[in-house]
Amino acid sequence: MTVTVEPAEPAAPAPAPGEAVLRRQRIRESAARTYARSFPIVPVRANGMTVEGADGRRYLDCLSGAGTLALGHNHPVVLEAIRRTLDSGAPLHLLDLATAEKDDFTEALFAGLPSGFGENSRVHFCGPAGTDAVEAALKLMQTATGRRGALAFTGAYHGMTAGALAVTGNVAVKTPLPGGGEVTRLPYPYDYRCPFGVGGPAGAELAVTFTERLLDDPAGGVVKPAAMILEAVQGEGGVVPAPDGWLRAMRRITAERGIPLIVDEVQTGVGRTGAMWAVEHSGITPDAMVLSKAIGGSLPLAVVVYHEEYDGWRPGAHTGTFRGNTLAMAAGAATMRFVARQGLVERAAVVGDRITARLRALAAELPVIGDVRGRGLMIGVELVDPDAEADACGSRPAAPELAVRVREACLARGLIVELGGRHDAVLRLLPPLTITDEQTEAVLDRLADAVRAAAAAGPGALPGARP
Ligand SMILES: Cc1ncc(COP(=O)(O)O)c(C=O)c1O
Numbered sequence: 001m002t003v004t005v006e007p008a009e010p011a012a013p014a015p016a017p018g019e020a021v022l023r024r025q026r027i028r029e030s031a032a033r034t035y036a037r038s039f040p041i042v043p044v045r046a047n048g049m050t051v052e053g054a055d056g057r058r059y060l061d062c063l064s065g066a067g068t069l070a071l072g073h074n075h076p077v078v079l080e081a082i083r084r085t086l087d088s089g090a091p092l093h094l095l096d097l098a099t100a101e102k103d104d105f106t107e108a109l110f111a112g113l114p115s116g117f118g119e120n121s122r123v124h125f126c127g128p129a130g131t132d133a134v135e136a137a138l139k140l141m142q143t144a145t146g147r148r149g150a151l152a153f154t155g156a157y158h159g160m161t162a163g164a165l166a167v168t169g170n171v172a173v174k175t176p177l178p179g180g181g182e183v184t185r186l187p188y189p190y191d192y193r194c195p196f197g198v199g200g201p202a203g204a205e206l207a208v209t210f211t212e213r214l215l216d217d218p219a220g221g222v223v224k225p226a227a228m229i230l231e232a233v234q235g236e237g238g239v240v241p242a243p244d245g246w247l248r249a250m251r252r253i254t255a256e257r258g259i260p261l262i263v264d265e266v267q268t269g270v271g272r273t274g275a276m277w278a279v280e281h282s283g284i285t286p287d288a289m290v291l292s293k294a295i296g297g298s299l300p301l302a303v304v305v306y307h308e309e310y311d312g313w314r315p316g317a318h319t320g321t322f323r324g325n326t327l328a329m330a331a332g333a334a335t336m337r338f339v340a341r342q343g344l345v346e347r348a349a350v351v352g353d354r355i356t357a358r359l360r361a362l363a364a365e366l367p368v369i370g371d372v373r374g375r376g377l378m379i380g381v382e383l384v385d386p387d388a389e390a391d392a393c394g395s396r397p398a399a400p401e402l403a404v405r406v407r408e409a410c411l412a413r414g415l416i417v418e419l420g421g422r423h424d425a426v427l428r429l430l431p432p433l434t435i436t437d438e439q440t441e442a443v444l445d446r447l448a449d450a451v452r453a454a455a456a457a458g459p460g461a462l463p464g465a466r467p
Pocket residue numbers: 066128129130131132134157158159160231235236264265266267268292293
């Protein structure tokens with residue numbers, strides 16, 4: 001029998017590695033996908049600050065899982081803790097039962113809490129996201145005070161959950177009062193875009209005066225709330241550090257009026273700002289701290305830590321299925337200890353200062369950089385329209401299109417930098433605390449080159465807008 005061999009079809013060009021994955025993601029995942037739009041890469045390997053895409057390209061990651069990866073990707077200390085836990089046969093899921101891993105995590109956490117806070121505190125393990133811990137903290141304070149409502153700030157970011165408890169039927173877990181009450185929005189001091197059009201210490205002073213007078217005004221429309229919640233450095237809001245004096249004033253104002261103060265350290269915690277916890281810069285002692293991201297050593301974990309006097313919950317008052325994941329607790333304990341032991345908090349302060357100084361020098365050369373600010377390794381570069389008129393504070397309108405071009409130019413140069421802030425015009429640098437001197441120089445060189453190139457390209461149409 002003769003077998004006819006069909007001439008081979010001319011081979012179709014092989015899709016670029018990762019292209020098919022990206023295509024399927026675009027088709028299957030929700031329109032709300034976020035980072036995936038900014039960074040159309042398929043990471044296949046990551047180590048420290050370096051991420052390698054399926055196409056073989058390597059990137060320096062200045063996003064670090066939105067500030068989660070204090071030690072960068074796959075740090076040996078984290079991997080070892082995870083492997084050790086897996087090999088030990090410890091149960092991976094145990095609701096909120098006691099385990100050796102949880103005990104050890106709690107030890108590591110309490111050992112590193114700000115002095116004056118850890119001694120009389122309780123911890124509640126929440127669902128694993130930062131937003132879960134924010135919900136828990138607000139509900140805790142509603143229970144403790146019997147009040148509703150919260151004081152929150154312009155530019156704040158605390159998460160994305162809404163409504164789950166509202167649609168739950170179990171009345172007991174909704175007590176003391178149904179619903180979260182009103183949110184009173186207060187001005188957060190933002191030097192470059194001062195809410196009072198003043199800027200500097202005078203702007204922060206006005207923010208204090210406004211808050212105090214509003215709360216004391218019998219016709220101010222504010223019913224005494226269950227809590228005030230704030231970030232010591234606003235991350236998603238555009239990397240806006242609050243002056244220490246303003247934070248101390250918020251502590252005084254809330255204490256004098258019997259309003260619990262919740263500090264959201266989801267992004268600032270574990271050394272990010274050059275202090276283990278951002279509250280330590282001002283020396284204030286909050287009534288509750290909301291923690292997530294880095295405390296899980298790259299795995300999902302969230303807790304609220306609070307003074308024991310607020311522990312008015314009944315058993316089961318704030319329950320949940322995923323609370324204190326075993327691997328995340330092991331990875332988180334290892335991370336917190338390593339950060340403290342290796343002096344990474346101090347290093348974050350030093351390297352952060354160096355980066356900020358270099359970026360300020362760049363701002364003097366490139367008028368598209370309106371402001372450089374931050375604390376430790378939480379740094380923001382606000383991009384503006386240099387041709388627009390400056391306002392009374394010397395600030396110019398945000399340049400969101402330029403910011404997108406800079407982000408793309410960074411990616412083309414092997415640098416992952418995300419945007420945030422008002423109008424998404426702030427480049428946010430969140431490198432791991434383990435960033436080396438060499439990596440620091442490479443980040444700065446690539447960033448400077450990207451800003452120069454994007455600024456030189458002018459305000460024309462965006463290249464290759466992605467679906
Ligand atoms: C300060 C702050 N709080 C809360 C959250 C919400 O955390 P998650 O995204 O894990 O829900 C974030 C997330 O970026 C945050 O930066």
